[in-house]
Amino acid sequence: MDFCANNVLLPSQSGKFIVTHGNLVKINKDGVQKVAEQILNAAKDGTLEEALFLSPELHPKSGDRNAVQWVFLVDTINFSFWPDEGSHYDVTWNGKTYTGYFAGCAAVNRALASGTPMFSAEWMKNVKIDEIDAIFKSDSGHSIPLLEERVKAINESGSVLVDKFGGQFYNLLGKAEKSAQTLLRLVVEHFESFRDFAEFHGQKGKLLGVGDIHKCKNVAKALN
Structure with missing residues (x-):
């Protein structure tokens, strides 16, 4: 599939199109300018990187190949953590309970600590729904939202890594x-x-990003 196939706009183009054609939201230009200056100053003094990715205790602190694989795996299952009515999605890891996206991260780290080969593309390719359900099961006994969709995404991503990139996302x-x-x-x-x-x-437009890889500390080491 070509990146711009079917007349799909790039992320920056999508943002501009939405702002131009949207009529339910107004942009506070003074506020945008103020936030932009704050972000620029944080980028200059180094606090932005830590605030965005490195500070959460669940995220990898290195830039090695496993950190890159962790980011790809977590991003593969990072969508819609809203539970069904009457359900909860909470996961405890190292004595702290998390919800939503961070509950997913905690579940991944818990499984890795128990020896589950989640960095293996072969494992991703072949893992069954029962195992994924057990890995991501919430403390309250509920399955992770959209379990079947997440299993499909993990299987598909593993297959692509095995078939095209030697089993490792850093090769891409x-x-x-x-x-x-x-x-x-x-x-x-x-x-x-x-x-x-x-x-x-x-x-058609997209609002996708690849910033998580950049935020892994010294990620360039993974390409050596």
Whole structure:
């Protein structure tokens, strides 16, 4: 699938199109300017990186190959953690209870600590729904929301890694040649579950990003 196939706008183009054609939300330009200055200052003094990714205790602190594989695996299952009515999604890890996205991270870390080979693309490719259900089961006994969809995404991602990238996501990083836009194109091209497109005023667009890989500390080491 070509990145711009079917007249799908790039993320930056999508944002501009939505702002131009939207009529239910107004942009506070003074507020945008103020936030932009705060982000710029945080980027300059190094606090932005820590605030966005490194500070949460569940995220990897290194930039090795396992950290890259962790990010890809977690991003593969990172969608819609809203539980059904009457259900809860909470996971306790190292004495702390998490909900939503962080509950998913805690479940992954818990499984890795128990020896589950979640970094293995072969495991991802072949893992069954019962095992994924057990891994991501909440403290309250409820399954992770959209369990079947997540199993499908994990299986599909594992198959692609095995068939095209030697079982490792960092091999795809090398093909991106340090370009975030190229990496985004490659991910969307090869991994169906990441093709998260929507239509607005008759135009298909996407609001995808690849920032999580960049936020792994010293991630360049994974490409050595």
